[in-house]
Amino acid sequence: MIKAxxxxxxxxxxxxxxGVDLVVPTGTVLGVLGPNGAGKTTTVRMLTTLLRPxxxxxxxxxxxxxxxxxxxxxxxxxTGQYATVDEGISGRENLYLIGRLLDLSRRGARQRTEQLLERFDLVDAAGxxxxxxxxGMxxxxxxxxxxxxxxxxLFLDEPTTGLDPRSRNGLWDEVRALVAGGATVLLTTQYMEEAEALADEVVVxxxxxxxxxxxxxxxxxxxxxxxxxxxxxxxRDLPAIARLLGGVLDDDHVRLPLPDDTALTRALWLLSRSGLGIAAVDTKVPSLDEVFLTLTGRTS
Ligand SMILES: Nc1ncnc2c1ncn2[C@@H]1O[C@H](COP(=O)(O)OP(=O)(O)OP(=O)(O)O)[C@@H](O)[C@H]1O
Ligand SMILES: [Mg+2]
Structure with missing residues (x-):
């Protein structure tokens, strides 16, 4: 496990x-959330021996x-630190060479290379x-x-910042596969959604x-x-919908907090029974800003 x-x-x-305390039990993922300048990277650099506490x-x-x-x-x-990528050769050759340097068999290195090229959407550019x-590539x-x-x-410092959604999902899949195999992961992120998708526990x-x-x-x-x-x-139906759901009118839509699993079903049932025309229905997770406002009493 990882312990600070x-x-x-x-x-x-x-x-x-x-004075940061944290524990990441073996085989779990800890998400470290925080606004710019919170100390995430500095913490990771100490844990990875790059900075002396x-x-x-x-x-x-x-x-x-x-x-x-x-x-x-x-x-x-x-991420980023130990990967010494050679500019002059292809992505596929780079991954294969790293695999061989890490003592993978030829076949093992080839398989791992193709798997990662696939996961990170690099198949077309591989050669x-x-x-x-x-x-981005x-x-x-x-x-x-x-x-x-x-x-x-594994330490991942904001691994998906700037990645397109497909590559982000590839990284998530890869992290999940490593964890299923027993790996321990600490990742920093600005995205609540990412912490929720991957992390067992979160430290803000x-x-x-x-x-x-x-x-x-x-x-x-x-x-x-x-x-x-x-x-x-x-x-013109806005007030009726707000009343029906017990929600709050906000500009062109009605907002309703969903405290539990049944709240959405109940709201949709009420809406469908009302016979009112609906243009759009969307569920949103609170942004990191809202999380910080709640947890720290101020926005980032
Ligand atoms: N080498 C350094 N010299 C001086 N100050 C530094 C150094 N590295 C970080 N800091 C300062 O330490 C604080 C924490 O920085 P850190 O990079 O750990 O934040 P972060 O949470 O990773 O932020 P971000 O989300 O922007 O990556 C910031 O105020 C930053 O300016
Ligand atoms: Mg940082």
Whole structure:
């Protein structure tokens, strides 16, 4: 497992990480959420031995990240960092070479390469030299490269920022597959949705401190669950729909919090029974901003 106790990092007079505690049990995913500048990357850099903590301690599978940095480095995968992608050769050749360097058999390296090319939507570009790749393709290749060795402990720092939805789903699938195989994952993200899709537990940090922690559902419950948006075909029906659902009128739609699993079914049943024309129905998760507002009393 991954464990941090009272981690501190100062840059000059500023304290970027101010006593962070976290635990990621083996075989689970921890999502670290936080606004820009919260201290997420700094925390990850200390846990991955790239930065020396000024206080507290941390370990990966029992190995101290400062005193036993070598052992820790051997166990972990870190997106972007350890992937040394060669610009002059193709994406496929890069992944294959990394596989061979990691002691995979020829066949194993070939299979893993094709699997990752598929997952990260790089099949069409696989034969081209990496220097001809777009920014997004390059990023996907970096991610794929860091995953060739199927690390048992994986740190992902905002892995899907800037990825298109298809590649994002590919990364999610890959993370799920690694976890099903027993891997332990810590990922930072700005997206509540991503934390909910992947993480067992979430730690929210703000200003270098943990402001909330717990299972994702519990955090979601604290911020009020999903919200239903209903837009009638005719604006004149807005008040009737608001009354019917007990929701709130907001511009061209009615908003209704969905505290539990049955609330949506109930609302749809009421709507269909009313016979009123509906243009659109949508469920939304609260944005990270709303989560922060609830948890910290201010927006990011
Ligand atoms: N090398 C450094 N020197 C000085 N200050 C730094 C350094 N690295 C980070 N900081 C500061 O530490 C604080 C935390 O930064 P960090 O990169 O950990 O935030 P983050 O949560 O990863 O943010 P983002 O969402 O923008 O990636 C910020 O105020 C940042 O300016
Ligand atoms: Mg960061």
């Amino acid at each position: 106790e009272g981690l501190v990092k100062r840059f000059g007079r500023a304290t970027a990480v101010d 000024d206080g507290g301690r941390a370990s990966v599978h029992g190995h101290d990240v400062v005193r036993e940095a070598d052992q820790v480095r051997r166990m972990i995968g870190l 081209r030299p990496v220097r001809t790749y777009s920014g 390059r990023r996907r290749l970096d991610l794929a490269a860091s995953l060739v060795g199927e690390p048992s402990v 940090i703000d200003g270098g401190r943990v402001v909330a922690a717990g299972p994702t559902e519990q955090l979601r419950a604290r911020v009020g669950g999903q919200v239903l948006h209903v837009r009638p075909a005719y604006d």
